[in-house]
Amino acid sequence: MIRLEGIVKTFHPGSPDAHTVFQGLNLEVGEGEFVTVIGSNGAGKSTLLNLISGKIFADAGRVFINGRDMTKLPEYRRAQYVGRIFQDPLAGTAATMTVEDNLMIAAKKGFRGLRISLNKKQRETFRNHLAHLDMGLEDRMKDNVGLLSGGQRQALTLLMMVLSRPPLILLDEHTAALDPRNAERVMDLTRIFVGDYGFTTLMVTHNMAHAIRYGSRLLMMDRGRIVLDVGGEEKAGLTVEGLVKRFSELGATASDALLLTRGGEV
Amino acid sequence: MIEGIFVEGLIYGIMALGVFFTFRILNFPDLTVDGSFPLGAAVMAACITSGAGIFWGLTLALVSGWLAGAVTAEIHNRLRVPHLLAGILTMTMLYSINIRIMGNRANLPLVRQETLLTQVTQAFPGLDPAWVLLGFFIVLVLGIKVLLDLFFLTDMGLVFGALGNNEQMVLAAGVNPATYKVIGVGISNALVAFSGALAAQYQGFSDVNLGLGMVVFGLAAVMIGEFLIPSNRIWVLTLRVVLGAILYKAILYFGRYYGYAIHMTPSDLKLISGLLIIFALVLTRRGKKGRGGLFS
Numbered sequence: 001m002i003r004l005e006g007i008v009k010t011f012h013p014g015s016p017d018a019h020t021v022f023q024g025l026n027l028e029v030g031e032g033e034f035v036t037v038i039g040s041n042g043a044g045k046s047t048l049l050n051l052i053s054g055k056i057f058a059d060a061g062r063v064f065i066n067g068r069d070m071t072k073l074p075e076y077r078r079a080q081y082v083g084r085i086f087q088d089p090l091a092g093t094a095a096t097m098t099v100e101d102n103l104m105i106a107a108k109k110g111f112r113g114l115r116i117s118l119n120k121k122q123r124e125t126f127r128n129h130l131a132h133l134d135m136g137l138e139d140r141m142k143d144n145v146g147l148l149s150g151g152q153r154q155a156l157t158l159l160m161m162v163l164s165r166p167p168l169i170l171l172d173e174h175t176a177a178l179d180p181r182n183a184e185r186v187m188d189l190t191r192i193f194v195g196d197y198g199f200t201t202l203m204v205t206h207n208m209a210h211a212i213r214y215g216s217r218l219l220m221m222d223r224g225r226i227v228l229d230v231g232g233e234e235k236a237g238l239t240v241e242g243l244v245k246r247f248s249e250l251g252a253t254a255s256d257a258l259l260l261t262r263g264g265e266v
Numbered sequence: 267m268i269e270g271i272f273v274e275g276l277i278y279g280i281m282a283l284g285v286f287f288t289f290r291i292l293n294f295p296d297l298t299v300d301g302s303f304p305l306g307a308a309v310m311a312a313c314i315t316s317g318a319g320i321f322w323g324l325t326l327a328l329v330s331g332w333l334a335g336a337v338t339a340e341i342h343n344r345l346r347v348p349h350l351l352a353g354i355l356t357m358t359m360l361y362s363i364n365i366r367i368m369g370n371r372a373n374l375p376l377v378r379q380e381t382l383l384t385q386v387t388q389a390f391p392g393l394d395p396a397w398v399l400l401g402f403f404i405v406l407v408l409g410i411k412v413l414l415d416l417f418f419l420t421d422m423g424l425v426f427g428a429l430g431n432n433e434q435m436v437l438a439a440g441v442n443p444a445t446y447k448v449i450g451v452g453i454s455n456a457l458v459a460f461s462g463a464l465a466a467q468y469q470g471f472s473d474v475n476l477g478l479g480m481v482v483f484g485l486a487a488v489m490i491g492e493f494l495i496p497s498n499r500i501w502v503l504t505l506r507v508v509l510g511a512i513l514y515k516a517i518l519y520f521g522r523y524y525g526y527a528i529h530m531t532p533s534d535l536k537l538i539s540g541l542l543i544i545f546a547l548v549l550t551r552r553g554k555k556g557r558g559g560l561f562s
Binding site: 076079080083084094097101102105106108109111112118 | 416417419420421422424425427428431432434435436437438439440441442443445498
């Protein structure tokens, strides 16, 4: 599904700020896998997602998605295959447009013409989808998205991503900015959608408990390398304490203390 | 006289709709307008005086306006130049082009020529020409307004709304923002040039300086409209732009003809325009804390 071969990425090359994130990263993710990614700040988690989505391009190496070489494909072209949610609940929606307009924009991918697709039937479909979110959005389809809470907006963003059924979804700490209750709800919805549609999923999280509880495979990253890659029963046997111990064995980079407290919360 | 204000307001209202599209929907402050308005006028005048006719004049005005907008969008897209600078570049180049179009002249009179307006008034011989024109322009501008409203309901129109809001969302929808900017800024300037083509026929001449202060006019119309009617429905948004243009024309008219009472000269009108926009900005900003925006 995803295959990264020999990815090299340096930010600000040739300047005093030059910073090499990846020096030949390889990663293969199979069809339908749900991979959780953890790692300290600066480990390269977001850069990894940016490289896959096409937000940034690698200096060397290749990116295959769905068996196609997409190394040079711009972000909007890869969007046919890749859905993405950011940590910021405001990032995925248009605040000054209505809920139904937002859904309509996300429902298809690619160039669109002069048809008016937002009709009664389409609204009914959207209403059903919104009702499943259980966020009270089905009665607010004509409200501007800017009026919704962070949790509602992120749930809407999730639905918008799901509507177009991209084979691959990238979740970049998508519950980190929400309050605990909404975070749980959005996480629940994520699990349900992934189960229902069988998306191949890459989820970056700072929440170790989530990383263990969800998904079929766990990656731990440190300074641009994948230092732990477990799946199946070995993953099921992981504990938060065990992961934290592994972290400290790595030589304790940056925000391990933060991770400890975060892990302990849930 | 009052019908003259309305007719001019309606003609400039089409231009204001173009400004509304870029400034409010696309969030692409576009200064090409000062050049594409006289471009439409020049193309129209050249077509009429050369005998190509009114139909071709209007069609080519639309096409040339679209091209002018597309050039601005392409400069912005490809060279990563800020919106404002891209618009200024195109506007500056258009000054020379407009003079070329008018046969190396700074202006082109249209008196005694058959224009769209003379055709319309001749179609209703028994009636007062001024009121015939008013009726004609009301129908024409309403038609353009309704087409624009419908356009914003289409799949493509919705993407324009999102583009001015959140470009990341447009990328996620698999749409290339650069392409849509070319289309959108093009449509905006096509409207502006069309308005210029009508203005030239109404005034009876085309002049290379016709576009001076046009962006400010458009912005003033948009803001006066926003001040008049707060709303979030697209058909109200476009309607109030046209109403704003008419009201602004009226303000300018009264300033020009009665301003002497307070020792105002026509050259003070630009200062008044600027102050009016600042005033409208202050008022709308105070009015819409937290809410407001594109479709709200």
